Amino acid sequence: MVLEFREEGIYCPAGDFHVDPWQPVERALITHGHADHAYAGHRRYLATEAAAPVLRHRLGEITLETMRYGERRDINGVTVSFHPAGHVPGSAQIRIEHRGEIWVVSGDYKTTPDGLSEPFAPVSCHAFITECTFGLPVFDWRDEATLATEINAWWQANAAEGRPSAIGAYSLGKAQRLLTLVDPSIGPILTHGAVEAVDEILRGQGYALPETTRVTPETDPKAHPGALLIAPPSALEGRWLRRFGPAATAFASGWMALRGVRRRRAVDRGFVVSDHADWAGLNAAIRETGAERIFATHGYTATFRQWLESQGYDARIVETAYGDELVDEADTEDAA
Numbered sequence: 001m002v003l004e005f006r007e008e009g010i011y012c013p014a015g016d017f018h019v020d021p022w023q024p025v026e027r028a029l030i031t032h033g034h035a036d037h038a039y040a041g042h043r044r045y046l047a048t049e050a051a052a053p054v055l056r057h058r059l060g061e062i063t064l065e066t067m068r069y070g071e072r073r074d075i076n077g078v079t080v081s082f083h084p085a086g087h088v089p090g091s092a093q094i095r096i097e098h099r100g101e102i103w104v105v106s107g108d109y110k111t112t113p114d115g116l117s118e119p120f121a122p123v124s125c126h127a128f129i130t131e132c133t134f135g136l137p138v139f140d141w142r143d144e145a146t147l148a149t150e151i152n153a154w155w156q157a158n159a160a161e162g163r164p165s166a167i168g169a170y171s172l173g174k175a176q177r178l179l180t181l182v183d184p185s186i187g188p189i190l191t192h193g194a195v196e197a198v199d200e201i202l203r204g205q206g207y208a209l210p211e212t213t214r215v216t217p218e219t220d221p222k223a224h225p226g227a228l229l230i231a232p233p234s235a236l237e238g239r240w241l242r243r244f245g246p247a248a249t250a251f252a253s254g255w256m257a258l259r260g261v262r263r264r265r266a267v268d269r270g271f272v273v274s275d276h277a278d279w280a281g282l283n284a285a286i287r288e289t290g291a292e293r294i295f296a297t298h299g300y301t302a303t304f305r306q307w308l309e310s311q312g313y314d315a316r317i318v319e320t321a322y323g324d325e326l327v328d329e330a331d332t333e334d335a336a
């Protein structure tokens with residue numbers, strides 16, 4: 001076994017390192033900066049160059065080494081490299097090779113390009129540890145152009161009535177994804193501080209994002225009629241939004257594909273925008289690895305495993321402490 005599944009996380013015994021561990025370890029390879037993957041407290045971190053600024057922003061002073069995508073490094077006789085996962089800017093799958101046996105830890109991934117994250121690159125391997133957050137056939141994402149049309153039409157209609165439009169979106173990844181989808185000619189784009197902090201970091205790295213204005217206590221709500229507000233979902237329920245008057249509200253998440261979840265959220269609209277692969281994306285990604293052994297984490301693991309077995313794979317479930325399946329797509333991030 002190139003990798004083992006331990007209480008503290010995924011471990012490589014030959015290389016003596018962990019991948020996205022949830023308990024403090026000596027050496028952690030990190031796929032991306034979401035709170036359920038990048039925990040504080042490890043002695044040494046290794047991540048992509050592209051993920052580093054966000055990791056430093058979220059974890060503070062850490063001992064962090066970086067690698068470029070595709071670059072190889074030897075760790076105690078084990079070869080490791082990072083490959084684009086298409087999930088959020090800087091996100092990676094980690095390829096781990098020991099004595100000719102190759103394992104890949106997907107982290108979270110999205111197979112369709114979003115114009116911002118480094119596009120997903122399939123990596124051949126013998127064993128693939130895949131997330132399956134949206135591992136049911138009901139999850140079938142629309143293409144970027146359709147999503148953009150839908151969101152812009154909603155914003156435009158609210159702006160025409162002089163109403164602000166507020167979208168709840170995870171501050172790393174989802175919020176910037178929305179920025180690439182919206183049409184800035186409709187009106188000003190205002191952001192919550194948590195979102196703008198990440199925007200600034202990514203702009204500094206050269207990711208192209210439209211102009212946005214950070215909302216501060218001094219912001220005059222009346223000075224931006226018809227604005228689009230982008231904030232972590234929790235901010236839509238409180239004082240932060242109320243000062244802008246009656247706003248049209250929406251939530252952007254893959255979970256919006258489920259009517260029940262949509263109804264539970266006290267918002268007017270749900271846009272099905274996800275940073276994860278849908279059912280077709282998961283299946284295509286697994287096929288492209290050529291792997292025979294699949295380990296499923298994150299989400300609908302039991303049914304997904306059964307499905308993979310029916311397709312002839314040696315499929316297993318890996319219990320992780322990645323939190324419940326809503327984590328990446330919900331509003332828990334800033335609590336972490």
Ligand SMILES: [Zn+2]
Nearest residue numbers: 034087108328
């Ligand atoms: Zn993630």
Ligand SMILES: [Zn+2]
Nearest residue numbers: 036108322328
């Ligand atoms: Zn995750």
